[in-house]
Amino acid sequence: MVAGISETSAPDSRIGFDETSASTLATTGTDEFPYLRYTVKFTPGTDAATMSWRGRSVNRNDIAMHVWDAVAQTWGTPVAAATPVTPGGVVELSAKVTGSERFESGTAAVLVIDSPRIDEGFETRNAVPDEQFANPESYDFALQHITDTQYISRDDPEVYESMTQWTVDNAEKYKVAYSMHTGDLVQSHIRPGRPEDAARKEFEVASESMKILEDAGIPHGVLPGNHDNLWNAAGRMIPGEHEKNHALYNEFFGPQRYQDRPYWGDSFTDEDNSAHYDLIDIAGAKFLMLYLGYNPPDKVMRWAEGVLDDHPDHNTVIGTHYYLNEFGDKPNMGFSDIHASSGAQIWNRLVKPYDSVFMVLSGHIDGQATVIDHNVGRDGRTVTQLLSDYQYFEVEGERRTGFQRMLQFDIDAGKLAVTTHSPTLGSFHPERFDPQNRYEAGSGEFVVDFTLPADLPRRVSAEG
Ligand SMILES: [Zn+2]
Numbered sequence: 001m002v003a004g005i006s007e008t009s010a011p012d013s014r015i016g017f018d019e020t021s022a023s024t025l026a027t028t029g030t031d032e033f034p035y036l037r038y039t040v041k042f043t044p045g046t047d048a049a050t051m052s053w054r055g056r057s058v059n060r061n062d063i064a065m066h067v068w069d070a071v072a073q074t075w076g077t078p079v080a081a082a083t084p085v086t087p088g089g090v091v092e093l094s095a096k097v098t099g100s101e102r103f104e105s106g107t108a109a110v111l112v113i114d115s116p117r118i119d120e121g122f123e124t125r126n127a128v129p130d131e132q133f134a135n136p137e138s139y140d141f142a143l144q145h146i147t148d149t150q151y152i153s154r155d156d157p158e159v160y161e162s163m164t165q166w167t168v169d170n171a172e173k174y175k176v177a178y179s180m181h182t183g184d185l186v187q188s189h190i191r192p193g194r195p196e197d198a199a200r201k202e203f204e205v206a207s208e209s210m211k212i213l214e215d216a217g218i219p220h221g222v223l224p225g226n227h228d229n230l231w232n233a234a235g236r237m238i239p240g241e242h243e244k245n246h247a248l249y250n251e252f253f254g255p256q257r258y259q260d261r262p263y264w265g266d267s268f269t270d271e272d273n274s275a276h277y278d279l280i281d282i283a284g285a286k287f288l289m290l291y292l293g294y295n296p297p298d299k300v301m302r303w304a305e306g307v308l309d310d311h312p313d314h315n316t317v318i319g320t321h322y323y324l325n326e327f328g329d330k331p332n333m334g335f336s337d338i339h340a341s342s343g344a345q346i347w348n349r350l351v352k353p354y355d356s357v358f359m360v361l362s363g364h365i366d367g368q369a370t371v372i373d374h375n376v377g378r379d380g381r382t383v384t385q386l387l388s389d390y391q392y393f394e395v396e397g398e399r400r401t402g403f404q405r406m407l408q409f410d411i412d413a414g415k416l417a418v419t420t421h422s423p424t425l426g427s428f429h430p431e432r433f434d435p436q437n438r439y440e441a442g443s444g445e446f447v448v449d450f451t452l453p454a455d456l457p458r459r460v461s462a463e464g
Contacts, residue, residue, distance in 0.1 A: 001462075006033045009115040010075040014068050034460050035113035044106040048098040051079070055462040057114045058088055059140055059283050061412045063460060064118060065093045068109035071101040075111055081118040083412075087140070087283070090463065114458040117413035122447075126408075126417035129442025131428040134408040134417040136175050140283040143317070143407045144179035144220075147363030148391040149209070150187035150227050151399035153202040159402040159424050160209040166423035167404075168216040174406060177282045179218055181210070182363040183225025183294060183321035184391070189248060190227045196248065203252045210253075219263045223291040224249045224274050225321040225364060242297060246274045268303050275300045277307050279314065283411060284457040288314035288356070294321040294364070295333065296341050301349055308354045315452045316357040320346060323362035324387040326438075328369040355379050356454045363389040367438060368430070370418075372448055384450045388420065393433040401425060401433045403444070414451050420444025 004016035016035070042049060057063050064078035079095035093112070102108055126134050144167050152159040167179055185206040189199035213220045230245040255267040255276070267276035275296060278289040288311045292304060308316065323343040325331050330343030351357045355377050369387040376383045390403040402424040408417040420430050431439035
């Protein structure tokens with residue numbers, strides 16, 4: 001038996017490259033597949049046999065068995081493949097193999113490889129809206145996306161509470177590893193000169209609702225949208241203005257609130273949490289959750305570049321307030337006076353050049369947009385970008401639908417099932433509450449591609 005690594009899910013030639021006689025192997029590269037290759041002896045003339053293998057992969061990774069076809073000179077399609085029932089659990093493969101082309105001179109060459117998901121059931125089952133979350137046994141972990149809670153902070157605190165309480169109540173069942181809020185926690189802090197009382201009251205509501213996640217130990221983070229700071233203040237180039245504009249946000253959601261959490265990374269400055277990041281291991285892979293406020297100024301963009309430079313081995317989700325518009329464009333904005341950053345600039349400076357960034361979540365624009373960019377950057381990776389903001393959706397004329405999203409990741413399949421749900425309405429149908437009637441039935445339940453670009457764990461190890 002030898003061990004090797006293949007760049008493809010079945011090597012092009014019978015003998016791969018970099019093979020060693022190791023008994024187990026794991027690799028952490030992008031799109032690389034570790035394998036064990038066996039030469040099995042048979043009585044000359046044998047042209048049929050049952051071949052069995054027992055061992056483990058990692059997480060819920062499929063393992064596939066191929067037998068070399070000496071005539072066609074190919075490993076061909078797998079003769080057997082299986083998914084572990086529990087993460088990292090035992091996989092047993094067995095296949096009856098026939099044909100003299102598989103038994104060259106009394107030997108068969110057998111390849112057992114940690115391949116990508118072969119069964120497409122996760123995608124087919126979840127692509128059809130069914131008013132349900134994906135079956136937790138069929139995915140590795142989930143991320144919760146919540147955003148633009150501004151009107152419920154102002155008018156309907158119980159709706160906000162129902163959202164974070166739902167996450168707490170269901171985190172274990174649905175494998176919610178992390179929850180990200182992409183801004184506009186509150187409504188009434190948008191312009192200077194307005195009385196601070198209203199904003200303070202809303203921040204208190206938002207704070208109490210987020211505390212529900214905090215008290216339950218659910219890893220999570222928030223960022224300031226344009227309603228959470230004095231974005232429209234004059235003189236934004238004045239030193240200290242950025243900090244002044246974020247003072248109330250930082251009073252409630254500053255670094256002091258989060259810095260003792262085990263997943264805490266760092267913030268823009270010791271006092272300013274308007275941009276910050278978390279580091280967390282999920283399903284054996286490292287993740288960086290990078291937060292940028294509304295229209296981040298150049299100094300924040302440079303800070304974010306530094307964070308990405310320092311963590312190339314972390315699969316990165318960028319959360320920011322305004323990135324996609326409702327048509328799926330990444331707009332350029334006219335905020336040159338503050339050297340601030342539009343969606344296009346975030347894409348050009350933080351997403352495209354950094355191979356570790358695989359997802360961007362955003363809000364601000366009322367509605368939904370899904371943009372999957374393929375063949376991005378040096379490694380030709382996939383970048384999944386989701387806008388989901390239901391702030392203007394209405395129940396009986398009031399903006400209190402309380403929809404949020406759960407993103408359910410099947411790592412080995414490279415597929416992500418999105419489910420949009422309102423705990424307070426018990427509804428999976430945001431489109432029914434859109435006063436503009438822009439979306440079709442089931443528009444909040446779908447499947448998209450993703451890839452984890454960094455530190456993707458794959459492994460094959462045999463057991464007797
Ligand atoms: Zn906004």
